[in-house]
Amino acid sequence: MKRIVFLTGAGMSVESGFKTFRGNDGLWEDYPVEQVASHEGWLADPTLVNNFYNNLRKKLYAAKPNEGHRLIKELEKAYEVTVITQNVDNLHEKAGSAKVIHLHGELTKVCSSNEPYDSRYIQELPPENCEVALGTRAGDGSLLRPFIVFFGEAVPMIEPAAAEAAQADIFVIIGTSLNVYPAAGLVQYARPGTPIYLIDPDDAPVSGSGRVTHIKKGASEGMKELMRLL
Ligand code: OAD
Secondary structure (H helix, E strand, O other), rough: EEEEEEEHHHHHHHHHHOOOOOOHOOEOEEEEHHOOOEHHHHHHHHHHOOOOOOHHHHHHHHHOHHHHHHHHHHHHOOEEEEEEEOOOOHHHHHHHOOOOEOEEEEEEEEEEEEOOOOHHHHHEEOOOOOOOOOOOOOOOOEEEEEEEEEEOOOOOOOOHHHHHHHHOOOOEEEOOOOOOOOOHHHHHHHHOOOOEEEOOOOOOOOOOHEEEEEEEEOOHHHHHHHHHHH
């Protein structure tokens, strides 16, 4: 089976009711991104950051994947599909996608603030109990924090993601402005000659644009068109 690798961003989840980042002048769900997605922001006002993620998590548990997410899952019938996502939501998983790599963390999870990647302290919060009370501690005694890659932090999942990108027979980018590295550099791992599709109602700076087919549509309509083209 041919391998399709998707790289998705905030635009993927717009039709499920979530906002993008840069389209709202750098606001993420009405807050400055630096305030709610940086270590400094977390130290400066842990109550605000904690409430922000509690609210977003509640919203996420009520949200549904859209047609775009569902069509990506459907491609598994004919392709080996890997989804590399910058999104912290779990809408690809909810749509049933089997292989999802989260570059920027997962909103459904919390972790130690000393050792965010120590799996002993990573917990998945169930929908019925998805709010973290401020001051709750991880197993190592540090404050629990959202399992989100904050600005300036390393992106350990970039290595498996790059390995997937290098094996792609087809590379599809959906709903990302390609402003944030290292995610934005992943397309460069695609082998020469690999067809690249961009699904986005706006332009995005994809390198090697000679081989890029731009489907200038939203995620659902764009996925329908991609399926016609494949
Ligand atoms: P951006 O907000 O930068 O880009 C969103 C893209 O989605 C834009 O190119 C829009 O044109 C496009 N878009 C809007 N509506 C769409 C729709 N219905 N269907 C498809 N595309 C649509 O978001 P990202 O590139 O994902 O990091 O941002 C990257 C990272 O920046 C995020 O993962 C986040 C932020 O800092 C963390 O959360 C750690």
